[in-house]
């Protein structure tokens with residue numbers, strides 16, 4: 001065997017050893033926990049044979065607490081580039097088989113390297129989290145490593161899409177990297193995210209709670225809104241990432257990939273002409289409207305379990321990717337509250353940062369009143385949504401289906417927030433407030449007089465409400481002022497959106513020069 005051949009053989013063996021991570025025993029343990037290994041996860045996600053690994057031979061440099069004996073090629077993270085559906089991505093997967101995937105200084109360097117490459121080459125970065133947090137034996141070096149990663153997350157925000165999948169523990173300050181990314185996917189049952197674990201919670205607050213109820217996938221999907229998606233299996237998590245990528249561009253200088261559209265753009269949906277109930281207080285399902293207007297009825301929902309009174313997600317019109325924001329009359333009457341506002345604001349900002357037009361479907365009775373909301377800063381959260389819409393320079397099309405009252409009318413993409421095309425259905429009610437609330441304010445004194453004179457107050461109020469509704473519960477006052485560009489037949493909605501998007505394909509709009517705005521938070 002020549003020296004060269006021997007060296008190549010040694011390389012192959014070294015690679016094989018590196019691919020074993022923490023060794024077969026720890027791999028078996030990982031499988032017993034119901035989890036895949038870092039490399040298996042990457043294989044599952046990327047195009048076959050496309051993964052190119054970097055820093056496979058990197059080693060940590062720590063000598064504290066016997067760490068020289070816990071040395072594994074590549075340390076606790078597998079990092080590199082690959083393609084997904086032929087598109088370049090950079091990715092890293094924490095390897096729990098190596099010292100619990102705990103983050104060392106060298107691991108941080110590996111992660112930062114792929115993040116830098118992603119930025120330079122304008123490609124999304126995807127991380128797979130499964131880690132015991134900062135490597136305790138390294139002390140400040142591990143913390144500094146996190147700092148380096150967080151700074152890159154911040155600088156990459158709005159430049160390249162960043163996606164985090166949480167497939168195991170993610171605790172302490174480590175949660176801030178995923179929190180700084182655009183989308184989080186949590187695997188049910190085996191993953192959790194929290195700043196302080198159950199033991200610390202018990203010591204500090206006396207609260208008895210397990211990891212799943214403190215920071216499991218279902219908690220963050222429905223209560224905190226931290227996660228964008230949940231997945232029953234790791235396979236499903238990877239499928240969600242692929243689907244998500246198909247709707248978004250690789251960076252902020254590109255458009256989202258366009259797909260061929262077989263669904264006629266002028267498809268009329270008679271169902272929409274019937275969907276608004278005669279009773280203004282009766283609900284209907286906004287998902288049916290979304291399904292009726294999008295290409296092939298497809299909709300990829302973001303945060304489906306959180307703040308269900310607002311719906312956010314991606315769809316396509318004539319093959320073009322679009323962000324949909326819609327009030328949901330069948331969840332709390334579609335009212336806006338703190339959670340709905342921040343959910344909507346986050347989504348609108350992502351779409352705007354990545355050149356994805358926004359279509360808003362409006363049926364909103366207003367903001368939810370009460371101390372619960374006011375004490376939780378509904379003023380600021382509502383302003384976030386307002387700010388996001390007003391700041392967004394991507395094409396914006398707003399369709400008002402029914403109610404659009406007061407502040408919520410303005411917030412949900414009205415004309416004055418530089419919305420491009422505002423259409424209303426004939427059932428639209430665009431007014432300062434609903435009839436009963438308005439009459440209570442305007443006719444209180446008269447109602448008192450009617451009562452004093454022994455008149456029928458109920459009938460008086462009903463007549464006044466009728467008068468108010470006739471004047472304001474329609475789209476024509478707004479259309480008269482040009483605040484609605486056209487009143488359209490509901491069944492033509494898909495066509496009007498598709499045609500509108502085509503008109504707006506080359507839209508250019510700027511913001512005043514500034515370092516950055518001061519978004520209310």
Ligand code: HXC
Nearest residue numbers: 099100102131132133134135136137146169171172173174
């Ligand atoms: C070094 C760690 C580690 C850590 C786990 N390991 N976490 N080594 N630093 N942070 C090692 C274990 O010693 C063990 O090594 C191996 O990984 C597997 O861990 P186990 O405990 O056997 O696994 P499991 O029972 O599944 O428990 C997983 C765990 C637990 C829940 C994650 O390991 C744990 O509680 N770890 C500590 C979590 C933590 O408090 N981290 C610091 C958070 S604060 P051996 O060699 O025995 O197999 C933080 C600050 C970040 O991260 C700040 C950023 C700004």
